[in-house]
Amino acid sequence: MAKNLEISLLLDFYGSMLTEKQRMMIEYYYNDDLSLAEIADNEGITRQGVRDAVKRAESQLLELEERLGLAKRFQQMQAGLEEIRLAAADILEHSRRQGGAEEIVRRAQSIIGLTKQLRD
Numbered sequence: 528m529a530k531n532l533e534i535s536l537l538l539d540f541y542g543s544m545l546t547e548k549q550r551m552m553i554e555y556y557y558n559d560d561l562s563l564a565e566i567a568d569n570e571g572i573t574r575q576g577v578r579d580a581v582k583r584a585e586s587q588l589l590e591l592e593e594r595l596g597l598a599k600r601f602q603q604m605q606a607g608l609e610e611i612r613l614a615a616a617d618i619l620e621h622s623r624r625q626g627g628a629e630e631i632v633r634r635a636q637s638i639i640g641l642t643k644q645l646r647d
Contacts, residue, residue, distance in 0.1 A: 533598075537588040540597045549584035556581050605646060612642035 535557045542550050555561045555569070556577075563581070567574040592598050619635035622628070 534585055536598050537592050541588050541591040545584050549580055552580040553584040608642045608646050612639055615639045
């Protein structure tokens with residue numbers, strides 16, 4: 528079973544909507560990077576039982592994302608904030624090179640600070 532990094536992101540958004548067992552299995556598998564066999568040994572169940580729990584959890588996470596789109600929206604917002612930050616940095620640099628108004632410099636710096644704050 529190839530590990531899909533998208534699942535780790537979806538787990539952050541929708542993990543609380545899984546059963547405790549599913550959340551635990553998928554966290555072991557994706558976040559702790561344990562193999563199915565290692566999880567099975569730790570939990571005292573079969574490898575197939577772990578695989579089934581992980582697969583069900585993956586399916587639920589993907590279905591929740593398809594319906595709600597929270598992770599996709601978050602990624603779009605992050606990308607948009609980065610574009611805004613880069614544009615403000617360009618304005619700031621251009622204004623400084625051209626001896627621009629202090630108000631433009633101050634506002635560009637404010638935009639850069641706000642985008643960094645929102646991204647964190």
